[in-house]
Amino acid sequence: MTEQLTVVGTRVTRIDAMEKVTGLGLYAPDLEVQGMVHGLTLxxxxxxxxxxxxxxxxxxxxxxxxxxxxxxEVPRVCGTWFNLRSRKELTKLFQQDDKVRFIGDPVLVVAADDEETAREAISLIDVEYQVLPAVFDPFEAVVSTDVKIHDRGNVGFHIVKEYGDSDAGFAEAEVIQEHRYVTSKQKHASLEPCGTCIAEWGREGSLTLWSTTQVPHWTQMYLSLAMGIPIAKVRVIRPHVGGAFGARAGVIWGLELMCAALAKEAGHPVKMEFTREEDFSATESRHPFTVDYRVGAKRDGTLVAADARIVIDVGGYGTHYVSVLADALGTGVGIYRIPNYRFEGTCVYTNKSLGGAFRGYGNPQMNFAQESALDELAEKLGIDPVEMRLKNYRGAGELDPVFEVPVKSDGMRGCLQDGASAMDWQVRRAASREQKAEGTLRRGVGMAAHQHGTGARFGLPDPSSAVIRINADGSVHLLTACADDGQGNRTVLAQIAAEVLGVPFEWISVSDTDTAIAPLDGGTHGSRQTYCGGTAVLKAATEARESIMKLAAEYLERSQEGLTLTGGNIADVDTGESLVGLGDLMRHYQVGDFSRCHEVIAHASGVTEDQPPVFGATFAEVEVDVETGQVRVIKMVGAFDVGKAINPAQCEGQISGGLTMGVGYALTEGLVIEDGKVLNPGYRDYKIPRAIDAPEVVSVLVESIEPTGPFGAKGLGEATMISSAAAIANAVHDAVGARIRELTITPEKILRALKETAQ
Amino acid sequence: MTEQLTVVGTRVTRIDAMEKVTGLGLYAPDLEVQGMVHGLTLxxxxxxxxxxxxxxxxxxxxxxxxxxxxxxEVPRVCGTWFNLRSRKELTKLFQQDDKVRFIGDPVLVVAADDEETAREAISLIDVEYQVLPAVFDPFEAVVSTDVKIHDRGNVGFHIVKEYGDSDAGFAEAEVIQEHRYVTSKQKHASLEPCGTCIAEWGREGSLTLWSTTQVPHWTQMYLSLAMGIPIAKVRVIRPHVGGAFGARAGVIWGLELMCAALAKEAGHPVKMEFTREEDFSATESRHPFTVDYRVGAKRDGTLVAADARIVIDVGGYGTHYVSVLADALGTGVGIYRIPNYRFEGTCVYTNKSLGGAFRGYGNPQMNFAQESALDELAEKLGIDPVEMRLKNYRGAGELDPVFEVPVKSDGMRGCLQDGASAMDWQVRRAASREQKAEGTLRRGVGMAAHQHGTGARFGLPDPSSAVIRINADGSVHLLTACADDGQGNRTVLAQIAAEVLGVPFEWISVSDTDTAIAPLDGGTHGSRQTYCGGTAVLKAATEARESIMKLAAEYLERSQEGLTLTGGNIADVDTGESLVGLGDLMRHYQVGDFSRCHEVIAHASGVTEDQPPVFGATFAEVEVDVETGQVRVIKMVGAFDVGKAINPAQCEGQISGGLTMGVGYALTEGLVIEDGKVLNPGYRDYKIPRAIDAPEVVSVLVESIEPTGPFGAKGLGEATMISSAAAIANAVHDAVGARIRELTITPEKILRALKETAQ
Structure with a gap:
């Protein structure tokens, strides 16, 4: 490994920047395959x-x-890649029947030469339904006797976990805070509509799927099983993707598998493209949580007990709900040193569109409840919220009780302190307390903290692999199935490869995300690519470097110890003198020496050692209009412990995007559903923050150097939005004294709360 | 390795059969790339x-x-991948100037939205030429003082090699045979016209080329150098190809590099597609040889001396001519135990379309001379031609004097004896001698022998690599850049992988031929893929199997020695009892065990140990009409020492095709050029054998088991046509006594020879 970092830690331009800004790069909706016809869903x-x-x-x-x-006629994926782990689990992956369970649930697909014909075909098809009674409220669904959404009932999953003794803990508590917190059914609302793919049956009896999936290899396995062909005969190709956020963490509801079956039936490649309305009303969204949360502390702020009772509204089908609940458990129980914690979760089916994976994966919901409650508790105790977190968080060396793994890199203190400093926390906090009741605008600051695991090592299969090939000019092929949803993770992997190999960044070419090219990868989710993908790249590159150095020693007739590889040259380790260019060396062994003609190839495959927590603290300053209830988020500070920022510019990009998504989650984003019908299926009625709504964002990168991570890196992606909602809710309370416990924080709720407070 | 072969040696259906026969598979002319425009050549x-x-x-x-x-403005490739071997050699690879050297030599290319506009654009371009004197005959070119085709003169290369002492040898000889033999300028005449490609500048500043090249990685390197971008930024994708035969053993004259430069200039993907006329008149063809050949023997048939003086008509540019000459040297000098051999070769430029690589690569030309001469000599000596070869060929353990490598697998005796037997040689030979001069039809039989090296190990860079990835269901990704021109070599590699791994053939998926997917490969030429590519696959698969068996032992808690892998199952080596399916085992380690999630990947890269000779003997029976001079080839027997027939059906396919191509080479195929203009640029005037012209073909596969080859295999492809022309010429002589020493053997030449014989 090089001692002085030259590529890692720098703000290299992302590798796909040029084609994206020039419009040259193709996204799934842009793609055309020869001979393709169009698929449409009824x-x-x-x-x-x-x-x-x-x-x-x-x-x-x-x-x-x-x-x-x-x-x-086609299996539906009603599980996750957890279900790929064994023959027994495989039986739970799919569900196939003749029922529909929400408005918009696919009944059939047709293919036609053009979209117009497909649309006309749909209008000519007669479907006879036996309408069944429906239920939309999860609490009703649990007790309903006349509505049975699935054969096994309406409760998909139920779990109770107790760490320590919660009753005893609460008995010890000197102050107890208890409330119900409710979160919204947020939609991923990516720039690119969620739901385009092309399926082609072709070359050597194989199926090729152009899909926006975040998890190409799991999708490959789903398709293999559903279509009954070997994995090796399924190819999944990922074009550019304009945002994913979990919506594509598998196959999209009613899309890829239906498209593949339709292409087989049609004898032509089929392209399917959901409209924005289909995306919003009939694909996965964030699971709404109702959390009855109780927390107890000593007068000095020491937390002693907690009790969380969660009901998750799963919707009509249950993809991801078990692991979403598990993540709420892991992150909720893990973050603070609460010795007695009772956790109960119930996943309930309703006749609404299904929940799925979404940035944060259960954590933003749980965090909103816990961090709001903690703010309320801190207020009761008269303790500064930052101090409250500093006092209670689990830091270096401490064991998280769920996975029983010690924290190895602890950046929480840095996040809390540096974040507070960047927000000028003490001054602003005091200012909001002292502001005069003049005019209608009131300012306030709030904060919340979180931790979020990197990768899924302890809960899901989480492989990463990489292959490195060194070309005859020293340039490098890095083969990885890492799916870049726009966050720039392929650029990060290239940086790691360049740094390890000691070649200029421009020499690295990262493969397309294509299962025919790249080895097994767990996909892009769980903030895992920098850490998990990066670990595989680091290992493969290290092996390649070792092979190179052996050849260099032979070629130069010098001892390997005396040589290094830097800037694309083999150099004397002491004097730094360049002895031979890597290109010349590789050309010699690949092409020049006919008795060798050997290409340096190296690979690595496996999992990471750990699933290290990304710590973070979000600070929000808001301005509330007490007359209209309107909230404007003025400024947000996001302080995140990334371990090591491989590319600080990209970290800042994530933070900027994540905090803004957090503003949406807090204030405006949620599907409005009446009698099972989505009333806001598109951007006209579903409001995400526009540029003008976005706050000033200050990014604080805390580098705790994770010992198990590549160059010390952990993840970041999901973490950036997790504690935004609570921070904003806490800031609203700080500004006007109104405590909003149900997302979204609408003007109506604020006005109502202000009215209640005034009474 | 399994002891009983279950896949190797069987006639599995080739993996691309279905899509080819159904028309689903796309060939280069079928391809379309989004946004592409059309390129045309002036x-x-x-x-x-x-x-x-x-x-x-x-x-x-x-x-x-x-x-x-x-x-x-664009470099022309005027060398081969030999020139990629060092910085010094690189300078000789390209040539770039403002001259044109044959009728049809590209002056410029234009791109336009459609072909019509491109054609119109061409018609509107004014080119001013300074016309230079031209020369078309190589013997004139050598001595010409007023025509200088290249700055360095008209002789591109000249070499004299002497093994032993030819003067002394001839002094010893009791019989000497001496004549001039001339061969034609044969065109590859593949089903798919030679000259279609698409170039696209795109993803991350890289160049993607869809090309029919036989050597994707060398083409990638040519493009990298010519365009000044790293190798890692060039991607070469090979679609299906309808025949290559050497025409695509590099880049095609005026095609890929021009297309890439044009795409860059146009800012759009560009497709270029040569017409059949452009293909025939302006791309590579077989080098015509004039061979003054002298051979001396003892009365008992023992060869003692030979002298070959060869003039090669290179055409306007010199791709491949040095190595074509080297192959004529190696195969000509190597085949017989002639202790004294003088070899002189001169490559001469003329103002005709250029010579290039072509099946046999110098050997068919040399073989026609040597094997015709040997037939004449045998006749003089009264020795049976088969006996003559049996007596003199170099067999097991003997050193070939050019490369000084011993023969390790000797199938020549088998080829000669089994071939003679399949032709019923003695009986037919006697019959032709005894036939009566009734009517106008006379029958005769002739034969010729050859050897041809497998691969290019001793003359050119010759790497092969393979990567094997085992999927979670036990199915296998085999990554190879092996280019299949229609011979089925990717199927053969899949057979080798399946055999080594112990899985059903259907579990293997062979990658597309795509430099972004597959590791370094020397391409498809020199009959090398089964032997060279197969060796890499064997090594990678062996490594993968070893990894699998280690995991199996761990999983089953048994010793590795007690386990085997067969039929896709891990089984008890003694009882044969299946203990766990490979799919279940792989699923466990890839997905099931979260602490592992490890994909088995293995790779191999390097060269073969040897370049073993493929021995062969071709027997022809012809019927000659003494009134018209028309020759009909009735039957051909091709006996070839393939080492081991991995797929006998495909070997037979090669033999059928090669012998038929040999009939064309003997009788009809040659470009007719007058004043530099090709008069027969297409199938109307350039005659290849039609189905009705094809002889009965009998294939004889001799398995000598090459110790350095995968499962004993050597090559085959080129060998199948090498000795056809001499065998047919010898049969014509046997039938009517006319000795034709200049290809093609036209009715005119036969009638003239009959007239001369009669006088």
């Missing part, structure tokens, strides 16, 4: 029904009609 | 000229015009 108008019959005879007569596949 | 009407100026101003004004690039 969706259920009923929240709950059985499909009795489908009559496609009139559609089939349309010129240009290419095929029809019923949803009941 | 070609020189002069055989020799300097391009003084180009005025494209009228063309540029055409709507839809996209760009113009002059040939003088």
């Amino acid at each position: 969706r259920s108008p009923h929240p709950h029904a059985r499909v009795v019959s489908v009559d496609g005879s009139r559609a089939e007569k349309l010129p240009g009609f290419r095929g029809l596949v019923k949803a009941s | 070609r020189s009407p002069h055989p020799h000229a300097r391009v003084v100026s180009v005025d494209g101003s009228r063309a540029e004004k055409l709507p839809g015009f996209r760009g113009l690039v002059k040939a003088s």
Whole structure:
């Protein structure tokens, strides 16, 4: 390893910047495959029904009609890659039947030569439904006797965990804080609509899928199982993707598998492209949580007990809900030194669109409850919220009780202190307390903290692999299936490879995200690529470097110890004198010496040692109009312990995006559903922060140097939005004294709360 | 390694059969890339000229015009991958100037939105030429003082090699045979016209080229050098190819590099597609040889001396000519135990289309001379031609004097004896001697032998690499850049992988031929893929198997020695009882055990130990019409020492194709050029054997088991056509007594020879 970092830690331009800003790069909706036809979905108008019959005879007569596949003919992925782990688990991955469970649930897909014909075909198909009673409220669903959404009932999963003795803990507590906190059904709302793919059956009996999936290899395995062909015959290619945030952490509801089946039926490649309305009303969203949270402390602020009772509204199907709940458990119980913690979670089906993976994965919901409650508790105790966190968080060497793994890199103190400093916390906090009741605008500051695991090592299969090939000019092929959703993780992997190999950054070419090219990878989720993918790249590059140095020693007839590789040259380790260019060396062994013609290839595959927590603290300054209830977020400070910032510019990009998404989560973002119908399926009615709504963002990067991470790095992506909602809610309370415990924080709720406070 | 072969040696269906027979598979002319425009070439009407100026101003004004690039702005590849071996050699790879050297030599290329506009643009471009004197005959070119095709003169290369003492040898000889033999300028005449590619500048500043090249990695390096970008930024993708035969053993004249430069200029992907006329008149063809050959023997048939003086008509440019000459040397000198051999070769430029690589690569030309001469000598000596070869060929343990490598697997005796037997040689030979002069038809049989090296190990860089990835269901990704021109070599590599790994053949998925996917490979030429590519696959698969067995032992808690892998199962080596499926084992380690999540990946890269000779004997029975001079080839027997037939059906396919190509080479195939103009640039006038012209073909596979080859295999592809022309010429002589020493063997030449014989 080089001692002086030259690429890692620098703000190199991301490798795909040019093609993205020039419009040259192709995203899934831009793609065309020769001979392709168009697929379209017929969706259920009923929240709950059985499909009795489908009559496609009139559609089939349309010129240009290419095929029809019923949803009941294709397995639905109702689990995660956890279910890939064994034959037994595999049986739980899919669900296939003739029911529809929410308005918009796919009934069938048709293919036709063009979209117009497909649309006409859809209009000519007669579907007979047996309409079933529906339930939309999870608390009703739990007790309902006349609505049975799934054969096994409406409760998908239930768990109680107790660490320590919560009753005894609360008995010890001197102050107890207890409330119900409710979160919204947030949609990922990525720039690129969620739901485009192309499926082609072709080369050597294989299936090729152009998909925006974040997890190409798991998608490959899903397709292999669903279509009954070997994994080796399925190829998943990821084009550029305009934002994912978990929405693509698997296959998209009703998309890839249906498209593959339809392409087979049609005998043509099929492209399917969901509209924004289909995206918002019929694909995965964030699970809404109702958290009854109780927390007890000593007068000095020492936390002694907590009790969280969570009901998750899963929607019609249950992808990811078990692991989302597990993440709420791990992060909720893990962050503070609460010796007695009771945790109960219930996942309930309702006849609404399904929940799925979403940035933070259960943590933002849990964090909103816990960090709001902690703010309330700190106020009761008269302790500064920052002090409250500093006093109680689990730091270096401490064991998290869920996974029982010690914290190895602890940046929480840095996040809390540096973040507070960047917000000028003491001054602003005092200022909000002292502001006069003049005009209608009131300012306040709030904060919240979080931790979030990097990767999924302790809960899900989490492989990363990398192959490095050194070319005859010293340039490098890095083969990785890392899916870049726009965050720039492929650039980070290239930086790690360049740093380890000792070559200029420009010499690295990162492969397309394509299962035919790149080795097994767990995908892009869980803030894992820098840490997990980076570890694989580091190992493969280290092995490649070792092979290079052996050849260099032989070529130069010098001892390997006396040589180094830097700037693309083999140099004398003492004098720094360049002895031979890497290109010349590689050319010699690949091409020049006919008795060798040997290419340096190295690979690594496996998991990381750990799942280290990314600590973070979010600070928000808000301005509330007490007359209108309108909240404006003025400034946010996001202080995050990234371990090591491989590319500080990209970290800042994540923070800027994550905090802004947090503003949306806090204030405006949530699907409005009435009788199972989504009333705001698009940007006209579903409001995400516009540029003008975005606060001033200050990024604080804390580098705790994680010993198990590549160059000390941990993750970042998800962490950046987790504690935003609580920080903003706490700031609103600081500004006007109104405590909003239900997301989103609408003007109506503020006005109502102000009214109640005034009474 | 498994002891009982289950996949190797069987006639598995080739992996691309279905898509090829159904028309689903795409060939280069079928391909479309989004946003592509069309490129067209303006070609020189002069055989020799300097391009003084180009005025494209009228063309540029055409709507839809996209760009113009002059040939003088782009390097031409005038060497082979030999020139990639060092910085010094690199300087000899390219040539760039403002001259044109044959009719059809590219002057410039234009791009336009469609072909019509491109054609119109071409018609609007004014080119001013300074016409130079031209020379078309190589013997004139050697002595010409007023025509200087290249700055360094008209002789591109000249070599004299002497093994032993030829003067002394001839002094010893009791019989001497001496004549001039001349071969034609054969065109590859593949089903798919030679000259389609698409170049796209795109993803992350890289160049992607869809090319029919046989040598993707060398093409990648050529492009990298010519375009001044790192190798890692060049991607070469090979679609299906409908025949190559050497025509694509590099870049095609005026195609890939021009197309890449044009795409850059146009700012769009560019597709270029040569017409059949452009293919025949302006791309590479087989070098015509004039061989003055003298051979001396003892009365008992023992060869004692030979002298070959070869003049090669290189055409306007010299790709491959040095190595073609070297191959004529190696195979000519190597095959027989001639202790005294003088070899002189001269490569001469003429103002005709250029010579290039072509199946056999110098050997068919040399073989026609040597094997015709040997037939004449045998006749003089009254020795049976088969006996003559048996007596003199170099067999097991003998050193070839050029490379000084011993023969390790000797199938020549088998080829000669089994081939003779399949032809019923003695009986037919006697019959032709005894036939009566009734009617106009006479039958005769002839034979010739050859050897041909496998791969290019001793003359050119010759790497092969393979990567094996085992999927979670036990299916296998085999990554190889092996280019399949239609011979089925990717199928053979899959067979080797399946055999070594102990999995069903259907579990293997062979990667696309794509430099972004597959590791370094020397390409498909020199009959090398089964032997060289197969060796890399064997090594990688062996390494993968070892990794699998280690995991199996751990998983089953048994010793590795007690386990085997067969039929996709880990089994008890003694009882054969299946203990765990490979899929279940791999799933466990990849997905099931969260602490591992390890993918088995293995790779191999390097060269083979040897370049073993493929021995062969071709037997032909012909019927000659003494009135018309028409020759019909009735039957051919091809006996070839393949080492081990990995897939006998594919070997037979090669033999069938190669012998038929040999019939064309003997009888009809040659470009007719007058004053530098090709008079037969297409199938109307250039005659290849049609189905009705093809003889009955009998394939004889001799398995000598090459110790350095995978499962004993050597090569085959080129060998199948090498000795056809001599065998047919010898059969013609046997039938009617006419000795034709100049290809092609036309009716005119036969009638003339019969007239001379009659006088």
